[in-house]
Structure formats: C-alpha cells, structure tokens
Amino acid sequence: MSEIKIPLRDMRFSMRELLNWDQHYAALGYEDASPDVVDAILEEGAKFCENVLAPINQVGDQQGCTWNDGEVTTPEGFKEAYQQFVEAGWPSLPHKVEHGGQGLPPSLGTILSEMVGTANWSWGMYPGLSHGAMNTLEAHGTDAQKETYLTKLVEGTWTGTMCLTEPHCGTDLGILRSKAEPNDDGSYSITGTKIFISAGEHDMAENIVHIVLARLPDAPAGTKGISLFIVPKFLPNEDGSVGERNGVTCGSLEHKMGIHGNATAVLNFDGAKGFLIGPPNKGLNCMFTFMNTARLGTALQGVAHAEAGFQKSLAYAKDRLQMRSLSGPKNPEGAADPIIVHPDVRRMLLTQKAFSEGGRMLVLLCAQQVDRSHAAETDEERKDADDLLAFLTPIAKAFLTETGYESANLGLQCFGGHGYIAEWGMEQNVRDSRISTIYEGTTGIQALDLLGRKVLMSQGELLRKFTKIVHKFCQAEVDNEALAPYVAKLQEINKEWGELTMNIGVKAMENPDEVGAASVDYLMYSGYAVQAYLWALAAKTANEKLQAGTGEEDFYRAKIATARFYFDRILPRTATHASAMQSGADNLMGLDAEHFVF
Numbered sequence: 159m160s161e162i163k164i165p166l167r168d169m170r171f172s173m174r175e176l177l178n179w180d181q182h183y184a185a186l187g188y189e190d191a192s193p194d195v196v197d198a199i200l201e202e203g204a205k206f207c208e209n210v211l212a213p214i215n216q217v218g219d220q221q222g223c224t225w226n227d228g229e230v231t232t233p234e235g236f237k238e239a240y241q242q243f244v245e246a247g248w249p250s251l252p253h254k255v256e257h258g259g260q261g262l263p264p265s266l267g268t269i270l271s272e273m274v275g276t277a278n279w280s281w282g283m284y285p286g287l288s289h290g291a292m293n294t295l296e297a298h299g300t301d302a303q304k305e306t307y308l309t310k311l312v313e314g315t316w317t318g319t320m321c322l323t324e325p326h327c328g329t330d331l332g333i334l335r336s337k338a339e340p341n342d343d344g345s346y347s348i349t350g351t352k353i354f355i356s357a358g359e360h361d362m363a364e365n366i367v368h369i370v371l372a373r374l375p376d377a378p379a380g381t382k383g384i385s386l387f388i389v390p391k392f393l394p395n396e397d398g399s400v401g402e403r404n405g406v407t408c409g410s411l412e413h414k415m416g417i418h419g420n421a422t423a424v425l426n427f428d429g430a431k432g433f434l435i436g437p438p439n440k441g442l443n444c445m446f447t448f449m450n451t452a453r454l455g456t457a458l459q460g461v462a463h464a465e466a467g468f469q470k471s472l473a474y475a476k477d478r479l480q481m482r483s484l485s486g487p488k489n490p491e492g493a494a495d496p497i498i499v500h501p502d503v504r505r506m507l508l509t510q511k512a513f514s515e516g517g518r519m520l521v522l523l524c525a526q527q528v529d530r531s532h533a534a535e536t537d538e539e540r541k542d543a544d545d546l547l548a549f550l551t552p553i554a555k556a557f558l559t560e561t562g563y564e565s566a567n568l569g570l571q572c573f574g575g576h577g578y579i580a581e582w583g584m585e586q587n588v589r590d591s592r593i594s595t596i597y598e599g600t601t602g603i604q605a606l607d608l609l610g611r612k613v614l615m616s617q618g619e620l621l622r623k624f625t626k627i628v629h630k631f632c633q634a635e636v637d638n639e640a641l642a643p644y645v646a647k648l649q650e651i652n653k654e655w656g657e658l659t660m661n662i663g664v665k666a667m668e669n670p671d672e673v674g675a676a677s678v679d680y681l682m683y684s685g686y687a688v689q690a691y692l693w694a695l696a697a698k699t700a701n702e703k704l705q706a707g708t709g710e711e712d713f714y715r716a717k718i719a720t721a722r723f724y725f726d727r728i729l730p731r732t733a734t735h736a737s738a739m740q741s742g743a744d745n746l747m748g749l750d751a752e753h754f755v756f
C-alpha cells in the first residue's frame with residue numbers, strides 16, 4: 159500500500175498564494191499566526207498525520223469498534239494516537255485563550271482537520287465532533303458550563319458528540335420525541351433513544367459530553383419546541399473531576415459500509431441528568447452552530463478522500479505497465495508502457511486532481527469567512543462574512559462530498575481489479591467516502607437549503623454577493639491574454655447562473671415543487687460555477703509565479719494544466735444541469751404515488 163503524504167505544497171499554494179492568508183491573518187489582528195508559526199504548525203501537523211494516523215487507517219477499517227455490554231473498544235492504536243494528539247495540544251489550537259485554547263485563527267483548525275481526515279477519516283471524527291461541541295458551548299453556554307465542560311473539551315481529555323437523530327426522525331427534526339423533564343435542582347431528566355451517534359461511546363477519553371436535542375413538557379410541536387442540553391457520560395464533581403455515571407448508555411453499535419474505526423452508537427437516555435444550553439425551545443437555533451461547523455467539516459471529507467485516492471492512483475499509474483501508448487511506445491525497454499500514458503487514465507487522474515485541489519480552495523475560502531466573522535469589529539463586517547459563508551456552506555458540503563465520492567471511485571478505477579482488492583486501500587477509500595453525502599444533511603437537503611432558503615428567500619441577494627466577486631475578477635482580467643479562455647467562459651456562466659435562478663424563482667411562485675425539482679441540479683451547477691472561479695484564480699496565480707520566475711515550474715505548470723482540464727472537460731457538465739433544472743417539476747411529479755409501480 160502506498161503511503162499518504164499531506165499535500166503541504168498545495169495547501170501553501172491555496173492559503174498563501176491564492177487567498178493571501180498571511181495578509182488576511184495580519185489584517186484580522188491574529189498576531190500569533192505569523193508565517194513562521196503557521197509553517198511550524200503545518201509541518202508538525204503533517205508529521206503527526208503521516209507517521210501516527212495514516213498507519214492505523216487500514217487497521218481501523220479491518221478491526222472496527224467492538225461493543226461489549228455497553229463498553230466500546232476502538233481499534234488498535236486509536237487510543238494511543240489520541241493521547242499523543244492531546245499531549246501535543248492539537249485540540250486547543252483554534253480555541254479562545256480564556257478557555258485554555260491557543261487563540262489561533264479558526265481556519266488553522268480547518269487545515270489541521272483536513273490533514274487528519276486525509277490520513278484517517280474515522281479517527282478524525284472523534285476530535286471533529288468535539289470541535290463542534292466546543293463551538294456550540296462557546297457560542298451558547300453559560301460561564302459555568304464553559305468552565306466545567308468547554309475547558310475539558312479544549313484540553314482534549316473529554317470528547318463531544320452531536321445527538322439529533324432518532325429512529326423515526328433524521329432529516330425532519332421537528333418530529334423528534336426525546337423528553338426533558340425539569341428537576342428541582344435546575345437540571346433536567348432526559349429520556350429517549352438517539353441513533354447513529356458518531357463517536358457516541360469509546361475508550362479514548364475519560365468522559366464524553368453529549369450535546370442533545372430534546373423537548374420540554376408542553377413545548378410547541380415542530381421545530382419551535384426543541385431545546386438543547388448537555389448530557390455528560392459521567393457527571394462532573396465540584397472540582398471538575400469525573401464523578402458518578404449518568405443514565406446514558408450505549409445499547410449497540412451499527413454495522414456499516416465504511417468508517418469502521420468510528421463508533422456509530424445507539425444511545426439510550428434513561429432519565430439522564432442534562433443541563434439546558436441557551437433559551438428553552440431555541441435548541442435548533444443553537445444546534446445550528448454545531449451543524450455549520452459539522453457541514454464544513456464534512457465538506458473536508460470530500461477533499462480528504464479525493465486527495466487520498468488521487469495520491470495513490472497517481473503513484474500506481476506511473477508504475478503499472480499495461481499496453482502501449484496509442485502514439486507509440488513511451489517505455490520501449492519495458493514489457494509495456496506505464497498506464498499514465500493512456501488518455502483515459504489521464505482523465506481519471508486529472509478529475510481527481512481538479513476536485514481535490516479545487517475542493518481545498520473552496521474549503522479554505524469558507525474558512526477565511528469564518529475567521530472574518532469571528533474577528534469582525536462591526537456588524538457590517540460580520541454580516542458580509544456570514545452572508546458569503548451562508549451561501550457557500552451548502553455548496554461546499556454537498557458538491558465537495560459528491561465529487562469526493564466520484565473521485566474516490568475514479569481512484570479505485572485507475573487500479574483496475576487491484577483497486578477492488580482490500581490490500582491497496584482503494585475500496586476502503588470508496589466505502590469511507592460514501593457516508594459524506596448523507597450525514598450532516600443529505601445532498602438533497604443541502605440543495606433545498608441553498609436554493610430555497612439562501613437564494614430565493616434572500617431574493618437572490620446572497621447569490622449576487624458571490625457573482626459580483628466573479629464579475630469583478632472577470633473585469634479586472636478581461637485584457638489578460640493568458641486568462642482569455644477562462645474569463646470568457648466564466649462571464650457566460652455567471653450570467654446564466656443569475657438567469658436560471660430567476661426562471662426557477664418565477665416558476666416556484668406558481669408551484670413550490672419546482673424548487674425541490676430543480677434544487678440538486680441547481681446545487682451542482684453552483685458547485686461547478688464556484689470551482690470555475692477558483693480555478694481561473696489559480697491559473698492567474700500560477701501564471702504570475704511562472705512569469706516572475708520563482709522556480710517550481712513543474713508545480714505551476716501542473717496547476718495551469720489542471721485549470722485548463724477543468725474548464726474544457728468538467729465545466730461543460732453545467733449544460734446538463736442547466737437543461738435538467740429547466741425541464742420543470744412535471745416530469746418528476748406527473749406519476750401519482752399509487753401508479754409509481756415496478
């Protein structure tokens with residue numbers, strides 16, 4: 159099995175050269191995030207991921223987690239790796255100093271998560287879920303809750319979970335049934351069953367802080383009657399140490415397609431002691447903090463699997479000898495040519511490269527908005543960052559996981575039959591990546607969020623915010639000959655994007671099903687459009703570096719070749735999505751459910 163390398167060169171390209179992070183950090187007043195410190199973090203993080211996490215990725219898949227009478231054992235090496243992670247202070251990196259954090263920008267946490275996820279996604283979900291719990295407590299917890307729980311999570315000695323799903327309710331949280339009865343001491347007794355809880359039970363940390371949605375007595379029906387609670391596995395003592403076992407137990411673990419190293423738990427809450435976070439009946443609003451963190455985290459999963467598959471299939475394609483090149487032998491001394499000479503293998507490799515590097519650019523653009531929002535000094539600045547982030551988040555979550563899964567499949571395909579055999583890790587990469595389009599809101603739900611809530615409900619304002627950025631770029635580069643093919647196409651797409659939105663908006667006024675019928679095609683179209691902007695920006699950056707003669711010609715030439723491939727061979731997919739979304743709802747809804755037969 160070939161090894162995973164953290165793509166530090168490309169990370170630096172996206173962070174520094176494309177998005178100017180050094181200036182970005184300086185402008186936001188993150189003095190500690192100097193270029194030297196950032197470099198040291200990247201180097202150390204990469205070493206940990208390559209040397210500690212990657213080697214236990216396949217072990218995690220083969221052994222999985224085991225359940226024994228409510229206790230869960232993680233695969234060999236997981237617990238030890240987590241101890242090292244905590245001792246090195248990684249969980250505290252992007253959190254506030256007053257809670258024991260290092261006060262570094264949130265985006266550095268995003269970079270670290272990408273590294274961890276590329277090396278071992280299942281393992282990375284344990285600290286990943288904690289990160290969401292920390293953000294929720296930081297935003298909505300009381301001072302006492304922060305002191306008791308947040309500091310332990312920041313330290314890493316406790317981990318967190320996110321408990322929404324119940325057997326009868328996944329997408330539709332409005333119908334959840336878990337109950338919260340008030341106790342005399344101000345706490346609540348939580349009763350109900352939560353399923354599919356990632357990192358819900360394990361042996362890696364001394365306590366687990368469950369963040370749980372439940373209903374108060376007499377709460378209004380639907381989403382307006384949901385409240386949010388902290389339910390620790392062990393109740394903390396006055397001095398902060400771990401105390402009595404709480405009434406929450408792990409009933410079983412799910413047997414599943416991939417991410418075997420992560421425990422997906424059924425949790426039974428039997429009058430477990432819980433503590434309200436935020437106002438009563440506003441739980442879903444507070445949970446959105448968690449969900450938004452988790453959505454960007456899941457977007458990263460697409461990038462991670464695309465990157466892992468790309469690296470391995472590229473190495474294989476340079477090594478594996480099969481058939482001769484159509485244009486004459488390229489390896490005349492050998493029995494055959496390496497498969498990288500074949501155009502179709504190139505297509506598969508370049509698609510993966512375009513999606514992994516393009517995905518990284520998009521996630522980092524989102525992470526930059528998170529930094530801006532956190533550091534904003536005025537409401538206007540915060541709104542500007544939040545609006546862009548609100549628009550880009552469903553695109554990043556759904557588009558990058560769909561293309562991440564496509565990439566993982568192409569990575570396997572490059573190996574032929576050997577990809578289907580466990581030894582190379584390619585089939586694990588496909589299985590592990592499959593969940594990413596489902597959890598944290600399926601692709602269908604992200605698409606409804608994008609088109610319905612973000613675009614149409616804002617009367618197109620959030621879309622215009624982004625298309626204006628693209629428009630400005632095109633205007634500035636209109637005379638740049640090197641970018642001519644990109645700019646012309648980008649202008650067309652930018653215009654068409656607005657027109658398609660208008661058309662759907664008009665149809666939706668007559669028939670609301672038009673929104674649902676267009677939504678996934680709209681989301682995918684939007685994803686390709688956003689990526690086109692980023693690839694044009696990448697081509698511009700790489701061209702400038704080549705002209706300036708900064709060296710590393712191979713890196714920049716490969717970047718330009720990938721931008722060209724993206725525009726010529728991937729971006730045309732927008733035509734299919736445009737046509738499908740304009741075809742209307744009738745071709746989907748014409749058949750009555752009772753006539754929908756096999």
Ligand SMILES: Cc1cc2nc3c(=O)[nH]c(=O)nc-3n(C[C@H](O)[C@H](O)[C@H](O)COP(=O)(O)OP(=O)(O)OC[C@H]3O[C@@H](n4cnc5c(N)ncnc54)[C@H](O)[C@@H]3O)c2cc1C
Pocket residue numbers: 320321322323327328329330353354355356357414422593596597598599600601602603606674
């Ligand atoms: C491995 C794993 C880990 C998970 N981790 C967690 C976790 O840590 N915490 C947690 O709370 N949950 C977790 N989940 C649950 C996950 O978030 C849900 O599975 C997901 O939200 C979908 O819910 P569901 O499975 O009930 O599907 P359903 O909601 O039943 O949906 C079924 C299908 O119908 C579609 N659909 C539903 N409503 C609509 C609509 N209005 N418009 C269009 N399409 C629609 C969906 O897109 C989907 O394709 C996890 C799940 C898995 C498998």
